[in-house]
Amino acid sequence: MVVLTVFGQVLGRSRADRPAPPPASKDAFTSAASCQELLRKGERLARPPGRARFASWNLRWFPDGEPREGAAKTDLAWLACALGWLDVDVLAVQEMKQTPGADRALLQLLAELNRLSGGRYVARLDDCGSRVPQHVGLIWNEARVSAEGLETVAALNPREGACQDQLRPGLAARVRSVGGLDLTVVSAHFKSKTDARAFGLREKSFAAVPGALAALTARARDTDVLLLGDLNTMGCRSCSPTVSATQEQDLVRQRLTAASLSLLPADSAGTELFGGRSTLLDHAVVAASMRELPAAARVHVAGSCAAAGSKRAAPAEARRALSDHCPIVLDLIDRDLD
Numbered sequence: 660m661v662v663l664t665v666f667g668q669v670l671g672r673s674r675a676d677r678p679a680p681p682p683a684s685k686d687a688f689t690s691a692a693s694c695q696e697l698l699r700k701g702e703r704l705a706r707p708p709g710r711a712r713f714a715s716w717n718l719r720w721f722p723d724g725e726p727r728e729g730a731a732k733t734d735l736a737w738l739a740c741a742l743g744w745l746d747v748d749v750l751a752v753q754e755m756k757q758t759p760g761a762d763r764a765l766l767q768l769l770a771e772l773n774r775l776s777g778g779r780y781v782a783r784l785d786d787c788g789s790r791v792p793q794h795v796g797l798i799w800n801e802a803r804v805s806a807e808g809l810e811t812v813a814a815l816n817p818r819e820g821a822c823q824d825q826l827r828p829g830l831a832a833r834v835r836s837v838g839g840l841d842l843t844v845v846s847a848h849f850k851s852k853t854d855a856r857a858f859g860l861r862e863k864s865f866a867a868v869p870g871a872l873a874a875l876t877a878r879a880r881d882t883d884v885l886l887l888g889d890l891n892t893m894g895c896r897s898c899s900p901t902v903s904a905t906q907e908q909d910l911v912r913q914r915l916t917a918a919s920l921s922l923l924p925a926d927s928a929g930t931e932l933f934g935g936r937s938t939l940l941d942h943a944v945v946a947a948s949m950r951e952l953p954a955a956a957r958v959h960v961a962g963s964c965a966a967a968g969s970k971r972a973a974p975a976e977a978r979r980a981l982s983d984h985c986p987i988v989l990d991l992i993d994r995d996l997d
């Protein structure tokens with residue numbers, strides 16, 4: 660694996676020949692122009708003092724938008740702006756391509772994000788290369804956190820090989836923040852679809868989570884762990900009896916609780932448009948004993964999915980230019996309380 664890091668590149672036109680943006684809304688996901696205006700005014704997603712920020716976002720076949728040629732590509736400038744507005748320290752990403760063109764696009768994204776934020780963001784993807792079409796990864800701001808011991812987690816691929824059958828492993832890193840918080844962070848992406856085969860493959864991945872995280876934390880000699888990603892808890896329509904998305908989430912929560920892990924609740928009903936409605940597919944899993952997790956912590960679903968109980972998906976323009984998923988955000992106490 661290669662760590663991607665760049666400084667100083669700029670996307671798009673110079674400031675001098677860019678048209679003036681229209682009046683901004685308070686949402687960085689309404690339009691690229693509204694996002695740029697928010698950053699120009701120094702506005703970011705509010706963060707409590709003394710917190711380190713972790714997030715996850717499925718970026719939908721980054722940077723091509725779809726697997727096929729000719730699809731609407733990711734708007735790199737808007738995505739960099741949205742990430743700057745989210746003000747993340749560590750971002751787990753999914754559906755990243757790893758072609759030469761995708762590598763160049765990721766370098767451009769990091770360059771623009773660094774320009775907008777003044778940070779030093781770097782990225783790393785899993786080891787699967789051309790063996791799989793989609794990859795998981797981590798992006799982090801070296802101005803605020805260090806990451807070491809990055810490794811591909813083969814156990815999260817239900818086919819028992821890290822890159823087997825075009826399914827995904829996890830990607831783990833040991834992260835330490837400037838305030839002292841240290842933990843293991845894992846980016847994950849489980850099998851999609853609502854048929855019985857896909858549901859069975861997800862069950863295998865979820866069954867592997869406790870053992871995979873235990874192995875990582877044992878090597879780190881620290882039980883603090885956070886798994887973030889698109890876990891695709893969308894239920895099973897072809898199972899008998901059928902399993903709803905909510906039922907699958909409840910089953911996962913019970914399994915993880917039995918292993919001293921917590922599937923955190925979210926402040927929105929959904930993170931992605933599926934079957935004509937918003938479904939909660941993206942999650943955060945933490946060690947139940949982690950003292951750096953604030954009391955009654957909930958995952959914040961950003962963007963237009965943000966309102967609690969919302970059934971809306973992201974606006975059509977954001978879905979086209981960014982992703983069909985909304986990012987999720989979790990703030991942890993930035994101290995080592997072990």
